[in-house]
Amino acid sequence: MPELPDVEKFRRVLAEHTGEPIRSVSVLDAGVLRGVTARRLDAALRGRPFGEPRRHGKWLLAPAGGPVVLLHFGMTGSLSWHRADEPRHRHDRVIWRFRDGELRYRDMRKLQGVRLAADGEAAEHALDGLGPDASEVSRDRLADLLSGRRGRLKPALTDQSVLAGLGNLLADEILWRARINPMRTGGDLDGPELTALHRAMRGVLRASVKAGRVPPRRTWLTGARDEPEGACPRCGTPLSSRRVSGRRTVWCRTCQPR
Template sequence: MPELPDVEGFRRVLAEHTGEPIVSVSVHDAGVLRGVTARRLDAALRGHRFGEPRRHGKWLLVPAGGPVVLLHFGMTGSLSWHSTGEQGHRHDRVTWRLPDGELRYRDMRKLHGIRLVDDEEQADRRLADLGPDACEVSRRDLGELLSGRRGRLKPTLTDQSVLAGLGNLLADEICWRARISPLRVAGGLDDAEITGLHRAMRSVLRASVRAGRVPPRATWLTGARDEPESPCPRCGTPLSGRRVSGRRTVWCRTCQPA
């Protein structure tokens, strides 16, 4: 599932090809288009050049000489660079052809997709309901975001209107690093716990952004969570798991007491 680090990786891929003219736009499956037709997408972008892309949470915003492309990767999306003529994949949905290769938007489940707006102002309005980007939140900001919230910590951290960019893997990893149960009430954390949570979030995000994903390392919760009856990488206690607000949640009852 693409989360903030994955989308930052997609941003880097696209950033390597800014300034190159868009030769054509091929829509192989219009099921990923949101509020724009294949013909309009091609007409609006053909001959334009992608400007410097920016990321907010799990969204990628790409200016193109006036219009702005908004990309969201849902649960199975990706953006990758390919040489011209390289065989396509059956889940390639949209291809932007540039002079020396192609950018391909690939998505199996098509839960979100691609939008087109007229300018940067419209792009900002489209994302106005998002909370601040998780990479840019200070310790003070985090405390204010959590203050007074009665819901559990895990659903609060993954609520994009509260904090943009965190998904299932990141939220569980951050809570595990901070030794805080994901089942705790978000607004019930004390100052020391908020400091620890913020420190864990910064550490996990830095490492994950470098890796372009939440890395499944042996010393990380992510490296153990998918194995049956896995022990906690820190203390050896069998990991606990249950669905919280519809999401599979994994934690250690010893390291993260409720």
């Protein structure tokens, strides 16, 4: 599932192809369009260059000299650059053609998709319900966001209206590194725990953005969580797993006691 680091990688792909006019936009599957038709998307963007893209949480905003394309990648989406003669993938849904190649929005499950805002103000309005970006939030801001929350900590971290950008893998990795149980109540963390949580979040995001994904390293929880007999990379305890608010959650009962 694309999370903040993946979308940052897609942002960098798009950033490498700004400034050149879009020759055309082809919608191969209108099932990924949200609030815009294929004809309108092409008419609004044809002849315009993409400007510097911006990411907020799991959203990618691509200004085009007026209109703004908003991309969300759901559980299986991606954005990649290809030569025009490179064979299409069966899950390629939208193609932006340029003189020397194509940007392709690919998505198997089509849970989210492509939107078009009339201008920057409308694009910002579309993101009004999001919390602050997880890579930019301060320790004190994080404390404010979690203060008074009665629900479990893991769902709070993955709630995009609280904190934008974290998904299942990142939240589990961050909590494991901070040695905090995912079933804890969000508002019950003390000062040192909040500091540990913020430090873990910054470190995990920094390394993951550099890798362009949440890396399944042997020293990370993500390197062991999907093994049939997965053990904690830190202490060797067999990993615990259960569904929390509908999401598979993995933790170490020794490193992350209740």
